[in-house]
Amino acid sequence: MPGFSRSAPLPFVISAAALLLIGACSSGQSADVPLPPPEVGIVTLAPTPVVNIIELPGRVEALRTAEVRARVDGIIEHRLYAEGSDVGRGAALFRIDSRPLRASLDVQLAAVRRARAEADNAAREVARYRPLVARDAISKQEFEAAQARLARARADVGSAQAQARQAQLTLGYTTVRAPISGRVGRAEATEGALASQSAGTLLTRIEQIDQVYVNFSQSSEDLLALRRQAGGGGPAIARTVTVLLEDGTAYGITGTLNFLDQSVDPTTGGVGLRAIFRNPQRLLLPGQFVRVRIEAGANPNGIAVPQRAVQLTPAGSNVMVLGPGNMPSPRPVKLGRMDQGMWVVTAGLKPGERIIVDGLQKVRPGAPVKPVAPRAAPAGGRGNAR
Numbered sequence: 001m002p003g004f005s006r007s008a009p010l011p012f013v014i015s016a017a018a019l020l021l022i023g024a025c026s027s028g029q030s031a032d033v034p035l036p037p038p039e040v041g042i043v044t045l046a047p048t049p050v051v052n053i054i055e056l057p058g059r060v061e062a063l064r065t066a067e068v069r070a071r072v073d074g075i076i077e078h079r080l081y082a083e084g085s086d087v088g089r090g091a092a093l094f095r096i097d098s099r100p101l102r103a104s105l106d107v108q109l110a111a112v113r114r115a116r117a118e119a120d121n122a123a124r125e126v127a128r129y130r131p132l133v134a135r136d137a138i139s140k141q142e143f144e145a146a147q148a149r150l151a152r153a154r155a156d157v158g159s160a161q162a163q164a165r166q167a168q169l170t171l172g173y174t175t176v177r178a179p180i181s182g183r184v185g186r187a188e189a190t191e192g193a194l195a196s197q198s199a200g201t202l203l204t205r206i207e208q209i210d211q212v213y214v215n216f217s218q219s220s221e222d223l224l225a226l227r228r229q230a231g232g233g234g235p236a237i238a239r240t241v242t243v244l245l246e247d248g249t250a251y252g253i254t255g256t257l258n259f260l261d262q263s264v265d266p267t268t269g270g271v272g273l274r275a276i277f278r279n280p281q282r283l284l285l286p287g288q289f290v291r292v293r294i295e296a297g298a299n300p301n302g303i304a305v306p307q308r309a310v311q312l313t314p315a316g317s318n319v320m321v322l323g324p325g326n327m328p329s330p331r332p333v334k335l336g337r338m339d340q341g342m343w344v345v346t347a348g349l350k351p352g353e354r355i356i357v358d359g360l361q362k363v364r365p366g367a368p369v370k371p372v373a374p375r376a377a378p379a380g381g382r383g384n385a386r
Contacts, residue, residue, distance in 0.1 A: 036370070037326070037367065037368050037369050037370045038359060038362035038363070038369055038370065039359060039362075039369070039370045039371075039372045040328075040356045040358060040359035040360070040362060040363065040369045040370070040371060040372065041356070041357050041358025041359055041371075041372055041373060041374035041375055042322055042354045042355060042356055042357065042358075042371040042372070042374065043305075043306070043309075043354070043355060043357055043374055044352065044353070044354050045303055045305070045349060045350070045351050045352065045353050045354075045355065046351055046352075047300070047301040047302065047303070047351045048302055048303075048304060049298050049299065049300050049302060050298065050299050050302025050303070050304055050336075050339075050344050051295060051298045051339075052295070052296040052298060052299055052302075052336075053293050053294070053295055053296070053336075053337055054218065054222075054293070054294045054295075054296055055291055055292065055293050055337060056216045056217065056218060056291070056292050056294075057216060057289060057290075057291060057292070058214045058215060058216035058243070058275075058289070058290050058291065058292040059214070059215050059216070059287065059288070059289055059290070060212050060213070060214055060284045060285060060286055060287065060288040060289075060290060061212065061213040061214070061215055061286055061287075062182070062207035062208055062209050062212060062213070062286040063208045063209065063210075063211045063212055063213060063276070064180050064182065064207070064208040065205065065206070065207050065208075065286075066178075066179045066180045066182075066205065066206045066207075067202055067205055068093060068094075068176060068178070068179065068202070068203045068204045068205065068206060069200045069201060069202055069203060070096065070176070070195035070196060070197055070200065070201040070203060071170075071173040071176075071197055072096060072101065072170055072173045072174055072195070072197050073194075073195065073196055073197050073198075074096040074097040074098070074100070074101075074174060074194075074195055075096065075097045075192065075193070075194055075195070076094055076095075076096055076097075076189055076190070076191050076192065076193050076194075076195055076203075077095045077096065077097055077191060078094065078095040078191060079093070079094055079187050079190070079191060080092045080093055080094060080095060081093050081184055083184070083185065083186045083187060083204075084183065084184070084185070084186070085183070085184060086181075086182070086183050086184075087178045087181065087182070087183075087184050087206065088178065088181045089178055089179065089180055089181045090177050090178060091177060091178045092175050092176070092177055093176045093177060093178055093184065093203065093204060094175075094176040094187075094189075094195075094203055094204075095174065095175055095176070096173075096174040096175075096176065096195055097174070098171055098174035098175075101167070101170055101171045101174060102171055104167050104170075104171075105164065105167040105168055105170075105171050107167075108160065108163045108164035108166075108167040109164050109167075111160040111163065111164070112157065112160040112161050112164050114160070115153065115156040115157040115159070115160040115161075116157050118153045118156065119150065119153035119154050119156070119157050121153075122146070122149045122150035122152075122153040122154075123150055123153075125146045125149070125150070126143075126146045126147055126150050129142065129143045129146050130143070176203060178206055179206070180206055180208055181206075181208060182206045182207050182208035182209065182210075183206065183207055183208075183209055183282075184204055184205070184206045185204050185205045185206070185207070186204065187203065187204050188202045188203055188204055188205075189201060189202070189203050207286055209279055209282060209284070209285070209286065210278070210279055210280065210282075211276060211277065211278055211279055212276070212277055212279045212284045212286070213274050213275070213276055213277075214241070214243060214255065214274065214275045214276075214277060214284075214290060214292060215272065215273075215274050216272075216273055216274075216275075216292045217265070217268060217270035217271065217272050217273065218270060218271055218273060219269055219270050219271075220264045220269055220270065220271050221269075223271050239256055239257045240254050240255070240256065240257075240294075240295065241254065241255040241256065241257055241275040241277075241292060241293065241294055242254055242255070242292075242293045243255065243277065243284070243290045243291065243292055243293070244290060244291035244292075244293065245283070245290060246288075246289065246290070251277070251283065251284065251290070253277055253278050253279075254277075255275040255276055255277035255278075256275060256276055257273060257274070257275050257294070258274060258275065258276050259272075259273065259274035260272075260273055261273070275292065301351070302344065303344070303345045303349050303350070303351065304339070304342040304343065304344050304345065305319060305342065305343050305345055305349070305355060305357075306341065306342060306343075306357050306374075307338065307341050307342065307343055308357055308358070309343075309355050309356065309357040309360075310333070310335065310343050311330075311360070316332050317332065317333050317334070317335050318330045318331055318332045318333060319331055319333055319348075319349070319355045319356070320355060320356040320360060320363060321349075321353055321354065321355055321356075322353075322354040322355065322356060322369070322371060325368055326368045326369055326370065326371060327366075327368050327369075328356060328363050328368075328369055331348055331349065331355075332348055333345050333347065333348030333349055334346045334347035334348055354371065356369070357374045358374050358375050
């Protein structure tokens, strides 16, 4: 027994052997029993009416824009309006030095008086000659010459009067008036500046914004598709247009589509459209960028999926579709707009297919899953959970 005393104690040997036996049994059981498939929430797609809304970027334009320019030469004496205020048509905006033009008008009025005096003299001469020619006291030729001088004098009167009216009109241009009603901008020329008729000196601008246009463009391909749908009994483009402001809020007044261009822009491939909006509170300003929404009817067999079911990647959008044997596979889809937490799918899915909405992080390629009911019913009832 002396050799036994140098080995490990007997209880320790038995315990180690037992632990090795238990570990071998445990690893054998793990290798033989597979892991259960992960549970994922699914919905079964069902057709539902989906309003087809076209959303496009647009830009606000004033209903009318007038550039106020000088129509006479002269020094600007006064600005007669408050910059940024609303003015009516005909309101005085600037006053240009009128003294040279007033002097020119006086010259033309003097020419009118001189022409009238000559015409009166010619008329009296004809009156004297009329009884004389009847008695053959003067020749008929001399009487006709007097009548010609009268006609020429009356024509001179008319010419002088026309030149006087032109001078009066030009004098009126020294008071620059608003050609349209609207909001007048800042002055482009100040007092003391020289206004030139030939150069068309810009003085200010007026924009009528109590009503505004919103210009936008639709691709010719999409517009052709909508026209085909309308021609085949499909949804037609509504004339009512709504606008979203830069912060995403809706502009409270709807507009009307009032223009459709008849040509395609060769640089963008789009067709120009325009809507008109009332703007009583001046919330829409010229040059402002907005989002335009147009209803193009409703698709009775539309497809909408919960937002959480869609995976957005740089390559595109896709959802996980559950195939035979509960085997998931990615499916690329084309998305439309989002409405109440639901993506409208325009291509890639059809009714009756099952898609994963919960537990996407548990899905492994080539591994089946266990479908269960989703955490919550989809908004609006646009999908049936199983």
